[in-house]
Amino acid sequence: MTDVLAQLTEIIQSRMQAGAAEESYVASLHAKGLNKILEKVSEECAETLLAAKDAEHSGDNKELIYETADLWFHSLVMLAHMGVETDQVLAELARRFDMSGLAEKASRKK
Numbered sequence: 001m002t003d004v005l006a007q008l009t010e011i012i013q014s015r016m017q018a019g020a021a022e023e024s025y026v027a028s029l030h031a032k033g034l035n036k037i038l039e040k041v042s043e044e045c046a047e048t049l050l051a052a053k054d055a056e057h058s059g060d061n062k063e064l065i066y067e068t069a070d071l072w073f074h075s076l077v078m079l080a081h082m083g084v085e086t087d088q089v090l091a092e093l094a095r096r097f098d099m100s101g102l103a104e105k106a107s108r109k110k
């Protein structure tokens with residue numbers, strides 16, 4: 001499953017390094033800078049929330065899947081723009097495998 005993330009990360013990085021803004025959406029976002037990228041992440045986040053609420057009523061997850069893909073894609077663009085490797089985020093998630101979310105929360109309250 002993570003092969004797709006690895007492949008997409010590679011494409012995003014190559015577009016940021018060598019893509020022309022007129023031909024590549026990723027290169028154009030990178031050229032516009034962090035504020036534009038954050039605007040897109042925020043927009044896609046809101047669209048994902050609305051799609052989840054719609055899906056709750058309709059029982060159809062198609063839009064939710066589509067919007068989540070947009071959100072993940074723009075999050076990857078943000079990470080690449082900031083020089084964060086996708087692997088670093090995956091490693092953080094992997095680190096949490098043995099950790100209960102509730103136990104972690106309780107440990108922060110001590």
Ligand SMILES: N=c1c2ncn([C@@H]3O[C@H](COP(=O)(O)OP(=O)(O)OP(=O)(O)O)[C@@H](O)[C@H]3O)c2ncn1[C@@H]1O[C@H](COP(=O)(O)O)[C@@H](O)[C@H]1O
Nearest residue numbers: 008011012015019023024025026027028043069070073074
């Ligand atoms: N996965 C994606 C992907 N998902 C979504 N998008 C684009 O993200 C944008 C989402 O914006 P919106 O939904 O808000 O639509 P919009 O109204 O056109 O957006 P704006 O005018 O507000 O920017 C659209 O232009 C989509 O085409 C993506 N663009 C690129 N990729 C991947 O990135 C690769 C490189 O793309 P380029 O950099 O364009 O070559 C592609 O081969 C794909 O694998």
